[in-house]
Structure formats: structure tokens, C-alpha cells
Amino acid sequence: MKKLIIYFIPIVMIFVSSCSNDSGGTVTDPFGTGNNGGNTGGTGNVTFTIGTTNGQQGGIVFTASPSVAVKITKVTLNLAAQNFTDVLTGDGTTVYNANEAVGLEEYTGVESGQQWTFQFEGTTSADNKAFNVTSNFTIP
Numbered sequence: 001m002k003k004l005i006i007y008f009i010p011i012v013m014i015f016v017s018s019c020s021n022d023s024g025g026t027v028t029d030p031f032g033t034g035n036n037g038g039n040t041g042g043t044g045n046v047t048f049t050i051g052t053t054n055g056q057q058g059g060i061v062f063t064a065s066p067s068v069a070v071k072i073t074k075v076t077l078n079l080a081a082q083n084f085t086d087v088l089t090g091d092g093t094t095v096y097n098a099n100e101a102v103g104l105e106e107y108t109g110v111e112s113g114q115q116w117t118f119q120f121e122g123t124t125s126a127d128n129k130a131f132n133v134t135s136n137f138t139i140p
Helices: 011-017
Strands: 040-043 046-054 059-064 070-079 085-087 102-106 116-124 129-139
Touching: 046 116, 046 129, 059 070, 059 116, 070 102, 085 102
Parallel strands: none
Antiparallel strands: 040 046, 040 129, 046 059, 059 102, 070 085, 070 116, 116 129
């Protein structure tokens, strides 16, 4: 199992170097709550905004910004069209602050039009409530 690697990326940097989501990414919200549209998805009180930035090795780093402070135990990335799944394991104790984008891992072969699914699992930092959030993101 891979260890979740997190890069702290200033939000200003993301806006300067990230791809926009002009293609109108879709959202999957299995619980029917917390759906803010665009490239976010959530269960109740947690949503994640997905983005991208250029990686150090010439690939793309997916970024995620939680709406509230969270502790992540697992992130599952899936590109169904290519039968690709990657599971990143978090320590469940590190707090990721609200509205601060963090980088997941760098991926090569990412192309416009691909539809990625991100499933975030963990607990909220404030009250340790479990969450399981699924968000879809289409590469512009």
C-alpha cells in the first residue's frame, strides 16, 4: 500500500498554474447532500474541491481542498476508462485545514477529457465524524 504523500501548495500558485475546470466536471454524491456543483462533492458537512497543477517530473498533480479541517485515512483515485485505480493511505491523524489545497501524487499520461473519480475517507478534525466523499473530475 502506498503512503499518502501530501504537498502543501499555496492556493495562489494553484490559480496561476492549474488547469481550469471549464468543461463542467460532474459530481457524485451518494448521500444526496452537500453537493455544491462544479468539481466538488460531499457528504453533509464535508466537500472537496479538486484541481490540478504541474508536477516536478512533467506529470500532473491532483489537488484537493477540503471545506472543513479533516484527517484523511484513504484516498482512492480511479480512471475507469483505462481500468486504473490507485489507493493512497493517510495516517488519520494529520489535520488538513479547510480551504487549503494539498497535492496528492503526480501522475503521467493525464489527458484532456479524462474522467477521474476521487473517493476521500476520514474524519472531521473538529468532532471526529466519519466521512466518505466521492467527487468526479473531468480534465479540461
